[in-house]
Amino acid sequence: MCLPWLPAERLARQQKSAQPEPLVLVANDRGRQIIRACCPAAAAEGLHPGLALADARAVLPGVRVAPHDPAGDAACLDWLADGATRWSPMVAAAPPHGLLIDISGCAHLFGGEASLVADVLTRLHRLGFTASHALAATAAAAVALARFGQARVADLPLAALSDQEPVQIALRRAGLKRVGEVAKLPRAAVAARFGEALLAALDALTEAAPQPLDPRLPVAEIVAQQRFAQPIATTDAVRATLEKLLLRCAVQMGARGVGGRLFALALYRADGHVAHVAVETAEPQRDSAVLLRLFDERIAALNDPLDPGFGYDLVRLAVPVTHALDETQLGLEGGQLAETQLAELVDRLTARLGRGRIRRLVRADTHIPEQASFDLPFAASAAMNWPRPAPGEPPARPIRLFDPPQPIEVLAEVPDGPPRRFRWRRQVHDVTAHEGPERIAAEWWRRKDGAGLTRDYWRVEAADGRRFWLFRHGLYDREPGPPRWYLHGLFA
Amino acid sequence: MPSVARLVPPVSARVPAAAGRVALDGGRVDAALGGGLALAGCHEIYGPAATALALMLALASARSGPILWLADPRGDDGRLYGAGLAELGGDPGRLWLVAAGAALPMLRAAAEAQRCAALACLVIEAGSAAAVDLTVTRRLQLAAAASGVFTLLLRAGPPKPSAALTRWQARAAPARRLAGNAPGPPRLALTLERQRGGPADLYLELEWDRDRRRFLPANTIAQPAIPIGAAFGRRAADVGRVPAVAARRTPRPATEIRAA
Numbered sequence: 001m002c003l004p005w006l007p008a009e010r011l012a013r014q015q016k017s018a019q020p021e022p023l024v025l026v027a028n029d030r031g032r033q034i035i036r037a038c039c040p041a042a043a044a045e046g047l048h049p050g051l052a053l054a055d056a057r058a059v060l061p062g063v064r065v066a067p068h069d070p071a072g073d074a075a076c077l078d079w080l081a082d083g084a085t086r087w088s089p090m091v092a093a094a095p096p097h098g099l100l101i102d103i104s105g106c107a108h109l110f111g112g113e114a115s116l117v118a119d120v121l122t123r124l125h126r127l128g129f130t131a132s133h134a135l136a137a138t139a140a141a142a143v144a145l146a147r148f149g150q151a152r153v154a155d156l157p158l159a160a161l162s163d164q165e166p167v168q169i170a171l172r173r174a175g176l177k178r179v180g181e182v183a184k185l186p187r188a189a190v191a192a193r194f195g196e197a198l199l200a201a202l203d204a205l206t207e208a209a210p211q212p213l214d215p216r217l218p219v220a221e222i223v224a225q226q227r228f229a230q231p232i233a234t235t236d237a238v239r240a241t242l243e244k245l246l247l248r249c250a251v252q253m254g255a256r257g258v259g260g261r262l263f264a265l266a267l268y269r270a271d272g273h274v275a276h277v278a279v280e281t282a283e284p285q286r287d288s289a290v291l292l293r294l295f296d297e298r299i300a301a302l303n304d305p306l307d308p309g310f311g312y313d314l315v316r317l318a319v320p321v322t323h324a325l326d327e328t329q330l331g332l333e334g335g336q337l338a339e340t341q342l343a344e345l346v347d348r349l350t351a352r353l354g355r356g357r358i359r360r361l362v363r364a365d366t367h368i369p370e371q372a373s374f375d376l377p378f379a380a381s382a383a384m385n386w387p388r389p390a391p392g393e394p395p396a397r398p399i400r401l402f403d404p405p406q407p408i409e410v411l412a413e414v415p416d417g418p419p420r421r422f423r424w425r426r427q428v429h430d431v432t433a434h435e436g437p438e439r440i441a442a443e444w445w446r447r448k449d450g451a452g453l454t455r456d457y458w459r460v461e462a463a464d465g466r467r468f469w470l471f472r473h474g475l476y477d478r479e480p481g482p483p484r485w486y487l488h489g490l491f492a
Numbered sequence: 493m494p495s496v497a498r499l500v501p502p503v504s505a506r507v508p509a510a511a512g513r514v515a516l517d518g519g520r521v522d523a524a525l526g527g528g529l530a531l532a533g534c535h536e537i538y539g540p541a542a543t544a545l546a547l548m549l550a551l552a553s554a555r556s557g558p559i560l561w562l563a564d565p566r567g568d569d570g571r572l573y574g575a576g577l578a579e580l581g582g583d584p585g586r587l588w589l590v591a592a593g594a595a596l597p598m599l600r601a602a603a604e605a606q607r608c609a610a611l612a613c614l615v616i617e618a619g620s621a622a623a624v625d626l627t628v629t630r631r632l633q634l635a636a637a638a639s640g641v642f643t644l645l646l647r648a649g650p651p652k653p654s655a656a657l658t659r660w661q662a663r664a665a666p667a668r669r670l671a672g673n674a675p676g677p678p679r680l681a682l683t684l685e686r687q688r689g690g691p692a693d694l695y696l697e698l699e700w701d702r703d704r705r706r707f708l709p710a711n712t713i714a715q716p717a718i719p720i721g722a723a724f725g726r727r728a729a730d731v732g733r734v735p736a737v738a739a740r741r742t743p744r745p746a747t748e749i750r751a752a
Binding site: 337338339341342344345346348349352353357358359360361362363369372373374375378383384386387388389391392394395396397398399400401402403432433434435459460461464465466467489490491492 | 540541543544545547548556557558560569570571572573574575576577578579580581583584585587588589590591592593597600601604605607608609610611663664665666667669670672673674675676677678679680681700702703
């Protein structure tokens with residue numbers, strides 16, 4: 001599919017204006033306003049991209065002008081590509097104007113290639129987009145054919161091979177006009193004269209080296225979908241459909257002995273919009289009742305509630321991530337049951353709060369306290385072994401850690417000695433007991449410059465019984481700058 | 493330095509906690525609570541040592557399974573530190589942190605978690621959230637009683653109306669002194685401010701026995717005598733020179749220790 005007027009039509013669609021008034025989209029280029037895109041009406045008057053706006057106004061004084069927004073156009077193309085997954089799972093956007101749909105093996109579902117193309121064009125037209133199309137064996141060829149409106153690859157102009165002006169001029173000077181003529185030449189000579197890039201472009205157009213399509217979404221092996229002649233719009237209907245699809249997916253997964261880790265529900269609205277809802281599980285899962293409840297949670301927690309508009313005419317459930325899952329029997333002892341309950345709790349909380357909200361503490365092999373222990377998302381972490389503290393000793397590490405450490409003012413009897421009094425959060429604490437220093441050097445073996453200050457940690461108890469973890473950053477006389485004090489953690 | 497184990501009265505002298513309860517002092521306060529702190533219930537804790545008490549209670553409950561910690565999004569007391577939890581005798585891998593982001597999602601997550609009996613403990617760090625009112629605490633208490641999930645509600649003071657089983661004020665108490673004037677194992681000063689259908693306004697000081705994951709009443713642990721005026725700058729070598737003083741010390745009531 002090629003959508004040559006995408007930028008202008010997107011704007012017209014946004015502003016809901018249907019008048020055929022000429023419109024050009026301009027961008028600043030070195031102080032001049034240059035036309036980047038225009039609408040068919042403007043093109044008919046002789047305006048074209050690359051023209052200065054002043055020249056265009058001379059030709060057509062009443063032309064409407066709007067700023068060009070390439071990011072918005074790309075987003076719009078992505079949105080269209082999303083909607084195009086109704087025809088085939090293999091869909092890719094080919095910026096700036098192209099939309100690639102791999103229909104191998106899909107066309108018969110829509111009554112043949114011709115009716116599939118007609119369906120695509122009708123739906124795009126309803127959205128307000130004019131499209132030209134081409135069917136070809138390779139993606140590059142399809143884009144080029146649709147763009148230049150040719151039927152055969154050999155008839156394509158030289159611009160299909162390279163959009164660089166010097167290369168095109170060089171080809172033209174050699175007396176070549178069409179891609180077919182270039183293809184007939186000896187390959188070695190073409191490579192020597194025009195470069196390897198041209199040969200690669202030629203191969204992509206012919207079937208010599210087809211470039212695989214890079215689909216927008218990963219293509220799932222397990223998919224179930226339901227089409228509706230009459231779009232469904234109520235929550236109950238969607239839920240009932242989802243339940244049916246979950247059951248069908250469960251049958252497929254059971255046959256393969258796998259369970260899903262990710263379930264992606266796509267709701268295709270009749271007007272081209274697609275809503276996506278995904279649910280992730282911690283353990284492979286194929287129990288439709290559990291999954292239905294997870295979807296309920298997820299849908300209830302959505303920031304923008306599902307808006308069915310005029311209804312959904314296609315609902316598809318895909319399982320892109322699967323893991324081996326054997327038929328299990330509930331363990332007789334409670335262990336298995338507790339594991340299952342916890343996994344379900346994690347799934348429900350993840351569905352409700354979002355990914356990465358449940359975290360587990362992990363440790364790293366370093367002496368720097370703030371890096372030695374941190375939290376990671378549940379899915380990315382595993383249970384680890386922690387060193388057991390020596391029996392009979394008081395805790396050497398605080399329960400809560402400030403990251404970054406909080407600067408404090410400290411009074412000590414001797415510069416190198418323990419703190420005697422310190423001020424933290426506008427409150428003065430008198431130190432009644434202390435232990436230290438525990439010296440932690442900067443990790444000079446990891447840093448190239450070998451910089452970093454030594455820290456002397458003190459465990460101190462204040463007069464009111466609170467215990468703090470303080471450190472002096474830097475050594476007197478041996479390290480640059482006067483040392484500063486910080487409060488790093490709170491004990492019980 | 494005598495080890496903690498030798499200073500504690502023999503186990504037979506401590507009244508063991510009833511089933512489904514966690515022992516605190518093994519005596520007066522446990523009796524007032526009906527044999528220990530009930531696990532199937534919601535308890536409210538506030539004060540500077542609330543985090544420590546919650547972790548210690550979760551460990552002392554000796555239940556298997558993870559500790560689900562619903563973290564306060566507006567807390568400014570630093571993050572929970574795994575190495576510190578390991579130093580309290582817990583397994584940091586068992587601590588699951590949930591960052592709900594706001595009070596309402598946090599309460600919904602709490603309701604979800606209270607249905608899962610496989611949890612060892614659920615800690616809700618509510619802070620000063622206005623959403624946690626009498627109705628919410630009643631709901632938490634009912635759910636905890638129904639499923640048996642040990643629920644701890646950490647709040648910022650001052651106390652607000654609540655339907656929790658008990659309310660505790662937790663502060664740090666001065667610890668025993670070890671050699672070299674080092675602070676000893678963590679000690680907490682707890683006040684039972686409220687108990688539904690039971691006596692309240694009880695004060696107790698507990699020391700945390702990390703190695704056996706239990707509380708010890710502070711007044712049964714002998715306090716080594718510290719010469720007056722020697723609080724600062726003591727060296728480890730000095731401590732060994734006062735055996736005569738150490739031999740004379742006797743267990744003293746908690747109030748006296750606090751005054752000291």
